[in-house]
Amino acid sequence: MILLVLTWTIIVLVGLFVVKSLTHQFLIIKNVHRLPGPPSQNLLNGNIGPLYGSPESLFKTVRQWGLDYYPIYQNWVAHVAVANIMNPYDFETILSSSKHISKSQVYDMLHGWLGTGLLTSTGSKWQNRRKILTPSFHFNILQEFIKIFHEETERLVEVLKKECDKPFIDVTGYVSDFALNTIGETAMGTSFSEETANGKRYKDAIHQIGNLYSYRLLRPWFLNKYVYFFSPRYYTERKLVNVLHEFTTEVVAKREKNFKAIKQDASEDFVYSKRKRLAMLDLLLTAKKEDGSIDDEGIREEVDTFMFEGHDTTSAAICYALMLIACHPDVQERIVEEMHQVLAGSTKPDYRTLQELKYLERCLKEVLRLFPSVPFIARVLGEDMTTYSGHHLKAGTMIHLHIYDLHRNPDIYPDPEKFDPDRFLPENCQNRHNFAYVPFSAGPRNCIGQKFAMLEIKAVLCGVLAEFVLEPVDTPESLELKTELVLRSSGGVRVKFVPRKRNRQSDI
Ligand code: HEM
DSSP: OHHHHHHHHHHHHHHHHHHHHHHHHHHHHHHHHTSOOSOOOBTTTBTOGGGSSOHHHHHHHHHHHHHHTTTEEEEEETTEEEEEEOSHHHHHHHHTOTTSOOBOGGGGGGHHHHOSOTTTOOHHHHHHHHHHHGGGGOHHHHHHHHHHHHHHHHHHHHHHHHHTTSSOEEHHHHHHHHHHHHHIIIIIOOOSTTOOHHHHHHHHHHHHHHHHHHHHHTOGGGGSHHHHTTSHHHHHHHHHHHHHHHHHHHHHHHHHHHHHHHHHHOOTTGGGOTTTOOHHHHHHHHHHHHHOOSOHHHHHHHHHHHHHHTTHHHHHHHHHHHHHHHHOHHHHHHHHHHHHHHHTTOSOOOHHHHHHOHHHHHHHHHHHHHSOSSOEEEEEOSSOEEOTTSOEEOTTOEEEEEHHHHTTOTTTSSSTTSOOGGGGSHHHHTTSOTTSOOTTOOGGGSOTTHHHHHHHHHHHHHHHHHHEEEEESSOTTTOOEEOSSSOEETTOOEEEEEEGGGOGGGOO
């Protein structure tokens, strides 16, 4: 009898739970459906039929929807509904709140490789990791990294010198290598430039897995892991993840061995030491050793997260910066002139002089406005929200925040396609909405690596511009952009590099 009552109680409780969840899901979808948006087709396609084209046409369609339905619109397919926002007011409500910090289903596909590291985790796990990792970006550490930026820049310049007789160079591959070498050395203390067999396998796997994620992102049905399981690509991904994890695990284990030895004979500031320069991994190992706040798996998650988030993003920004500088000779001349004044002949700025390159900084800000490396981010609302347009959205609603479209809003940035670094003069930013410019996101889940990225990009541009005059090949109009996790151009990014010594007038 007791068993029967217990069974029925459980059935009723489970039933109530299911009904409650379904009702909530129904309300989420109902409210999203009230938003304006493209016309619906059928249950299977919802209103996202036009997205099933090439990545390039998808990119264009999403831009058009952003214009047609500003400031907010909805997409839906089957039981999934997404609110898309492009206006600074809703960006502020979501990004500034500690209630809306959970990432959406889109990020789940990264779990196989990154687990739930800083980028993909939420709640107390995310808070704890953020606390451990924030000191990795202390300026004492960043200034040590600048040496690595210069070393890798020299390598890049050597490669460009060998290729510069050609009518143009597609910079994407070379710059990606530069960025991967740089983050490998700073996050793990591993030099990929030496091209060991394992390092090469690891680098190849990173490039290949990036392609797989792009493929999956464009096929929403594969975002469901059970459906993806039936795709041959699932098994390719498993193999790549094994290569990536094996490598990281080995690097962490080696470092841990050395770390113990170093700690015994090291001074207080071992983390900043020139010789050991392994700040990110060292901090994680310290946390493991001192208070057990992170374990081996957690350390691997974070190292993998930095490798992922810290290379493709900076690489994209550097490529678009080279292209835009090439397209604007007046801007190029001004940057070189500023380098001349601030660096007084040196091609290797230090932490202080990098901060003084104010015009270069404005140029980079403008590059990231026009070509934000991360064109959109996605969240799940942690509590109900009323949007700028007066719509009510329920907790649990999936939100896509389109940084790319926010940055091209003509009401905020008149003549938005124009490359104009002076938009970032202090007097021109004064009246701009605080959330109108968010290439690194904003609020509690902003990019932890933004200072690192700005220093790295400035350093590499100084090194390249000291050696070459850039001439335009691709222009913003000639690029075919496509939707991926990072903003990419289908045909690469082509620039002509002319050695400066052949161009005496603009010599530094
Ligand atoms: C131009 C370069 C970069 C851009 C434009 C950029 C942009 C962003 C954006 C938009 C986010 C928010 C992602 C989201 O909410 O889903 C983010 C987060 C993050 N970025 Fe970056 N990033 C750059 C470079 C870097 C670098 C160099 C590193 C590491 C060294 C890095 C590490 C991270 C991490 C770990 C997060 C997650 C932070 C958290 O959730 O607490 N990023 N980045």
